[in-house]
Amino acid sequence: MYLITASNLTLGYDSRIIVENLNFSVSAGDYLCIVGENGSGKTTLMKTLLNLQEPISGRIQTSEGLRKKEIGYLPQHTEIQKDFPASVKEIVLSGCQGRCGFRPFYNNEEKNIAAASMERMGITDLSERSYRELSGGQQQRVLLARALCATRKILLLDEPVAGLDVKVASELYNLISELNNEGITIIMISHDIAAAVKYASHILHIGRTLFFGSAKEYISSEIGRFFLSRQKGVS
Amino acid sequence: MFDKLIYYFEYPFVRYALITGVLIALCSSLLGVTLVLKRFSFIGDGLSHVAFGAIAVASALNLSNQMLLVLPVTVICAVLILKTGQNAKIKGDAAIAMISVGALAFGYLLMNVFSTSSNLTGDVCSTLFGSTSMLTLTKTEVILSIALSAAVIIIFLFFYNKIFAVTFDEEFAKASGTNAGNYNLLIAVVTAVIIVVAMKLVGSLLISALVVFPALSSMRIFRSFKSVTIFSAVIAVFCAFIGMMISILAGTPVGATIVAVNVAVFGICWVTGAITSDVGN
Numbered sequence: 001m002y003l004i005t006a007s008n009l010t011l012g013y014d015s016r017i018i019v020e021n022l023n024f025s026v027s028a029g030d031y032l033c034i035v036g037e038n039g040s041g042k043t044t045l046m047k048t049l050l051n052l053q054e055p056i057s058g059r060i061q062t063s064e065g066l067r068k069k070e071i072g073y074l075p076q077h078t079e080i081q082k083d084f085p086a087s088v089k090e091i092v093l094s095g096c097q098g099r100c101g102f103r104p105f106y107n108n109e110e111k112n113i114a115a116a117s118m119e120r121m122g123i124t125d126l127s128e129r130s131y132r133e134l135s136g137g138q139q140q141r142v143l144l145a146r147a148l149c150a151t152r153k154i155l156l157l158d159e160p161v162a163g164l165d166v167k168v169a170s171e172l173y174n175l176i177s178e179l180n181n182e183g184i185t186i187i188m189i190s191h192d193i194a195a196a197v198k199y200a201s202h203i204l205h206i207g208r209t210l211f212f213g214s215a216k217e218y219i220s221s222e223i224g225r226f227f228l229s230r231q232k233g234v235s
Numbered sequence: 236m237f238d239k240l241i242y243y244f245e246y247p248f249v250r251y252a253l254i255t256g257v258l259i260a261l262c263s264s265l266l267g268v269t270l271v272l273k274r275f276s277f278i279g280d281g282l283s284h285v286a287f288g289a290i291a292v293a294s295a296l297n298l299s300n301q302m303l304l305v306l307p308v309t310v311i312c313a314v315l316i317l318k319t320g321q322n323a324k325i326k327g328d329a330a331i332a333m334i335s336v337g338a339l340a341f342g343y344l345l346m347n348v349f350s351t352s353s354n355l356t357g358d359v360c361s362t363l364f365g366s367t368s369m370l371t372l373t374k375t376e377v378i379l380s381i382a383l384s385a386a387v388i389i390i391f392l393f394f395y396n397k398i399f400a401v402t403f404d405e406e407f408a409k410a411s412g413t414n415a416g417n418y419n420l421l422i423a424v425v426t427a428v429i430i431v432v433a434m435k436l437v438g439s440l441l442i443s444a445l446v447v448f449p450a451l452s453s454m455r456i457f458r459s460f461k462s463v464t465i466f467s468a469v470i471a472v473f474c475a476f477i478g479m480m481i482s483i484l485a486g487t488p489v490g491a492t493i494v495a496v497n498v499a500v501f502g503i504c505w506v507t508g509a510i511t512s513d514v515g516n
């Protein structure tokens with residue numbers, strides 16, 4: 001049973017088409033990496049999966065068991081967040097907002113979920129600290145903890161390691177893999193193709209050529225070989 | 236000095252002015268935290284110019300109750316400005332500049348062409364800078380201001396967590412099922428209401444100060460959203476109270492005095508913030 005199935009998806013803004021004829025499916029427990037060049041429509045695809053944007057044509061089906069509120073999202077950093085005065089606890093707790101409905105305040109269950117998420121991400125000792133004073137890696141853990149408050153089923157991550165140094169990035173990759181091993185489905189946008197084929201179970205490559213398949217198939221495919229060798233040449 | 240204060244407090248209009256002034260400052264500061272963080276600091280300025288234009292139209296039409304025209308027009312403009320902020324065609328700050336200057340010019344033009352008063356300059360000046368009109372509030376106006384302020388405070392408390400979620404990360408809030416659009420709309424409407432009410436106090440040119448100064452002062456020192464919000468309310472109340480006292484005793488204009496006190500407090504907070512963060516590091 002697929003969690004998410006996309007068929008004949010065409011994406012873009014207004015009537016400008018960015019990517020056409022996308023077909024892929026995600027099963028529970030998968031770790032899907034979306035790769036492709038800048039401007040190929042990776043973030044647009046993710047926003048469409050999150051229902052923040054309508055596809056131009058085609059459709060996305062989600063299985064009965066997956067409701068909109070059960071998706072955890074880790075967006076790219078925004079300008080606003082750079083100097084935002086908020087404690088780690090406040091931010092993590094705001095991940096429970098979807099559960100609240102019209103109730104104005106968080107109940108004990110939600111506070112416990114937030115505490116457990118912080119514990120899982122190893123940031124409990126930071127809970128009273130201000131978000132803007134944390135390092136890049138710590139900030140990503142905070143946002144991951146917030147996403148975990150929203151769901152235990154599926155996480156959508158938009159370039160979670162952007163701007164982090166190699167060591168912190170690999171710690172974060174390991175953390176995400178652990179979450180995946182605990183049964184959480186991962187869909188991640190990545191620029192780092194080497195890491196994508198190392199950690200992911202499936203790869204979706206979008207751009208002029210499309211590819212969807214397992215990470216193994218990608219490594220042996222023509223497009224996969226081309227992009228892997230090119231990135232090695234760069235770095 | 237105290238004799239003089241006690242003497243003034245015997246007049247009900249002075250007490251009315253004080254209560255209304257403090258409440259309005261409190262409301263503006265609550266919303267101010269969100270507006271500053273959302274990069275909408277100038278919305279207060281823009282909307283107050285719109286309200287100025289609307290007042291000009293209302294007086295040209297000889298409306299008995301100007302609120303009936305001014306409030307809806309300002310609310311509609313607030314919604315338009317916040318909506319265009321999300322749309323890429325005209326950016327938020329450009330939209331504010333456009334609407335604000337346009338409304339100001341149009342309002343002044345109307346006031347000149349259809350002037351019903353003998354003291355036009357005085358009228359314009361008091362609408363722009365606030366005036367002694369604060370002391371000429373009628374009982375109905377005071378009750379209306381108190382009711383609106385109370386409504387704003389209740390709405391803010393009730394939606395506090397949602398306002399935080401939408402301010403910090405709108406995309407995430409939307410993705411996890413919060414209707415961010417509705418809360419943005421709520422913020423826009425409440426902002427417009429506060430501005431229309433606050434125009435009486437500081438006038439349309441100085442209104443941004445009531446919105447941004449307490450929030451900015453508070454952010455110099457505090458690091459969590461809750462403490463920033465609470466302290467910004469405290470600063471706003473303090474500055475409004477002290478400002479009005481000084482203006483009563485020294486005979487200075489109310490609006491400008493309150494803003495001057497706010498500027499002074501910002502200076503103190505800035506220095507304090509700089510010192511404490513050095514110690515922290």
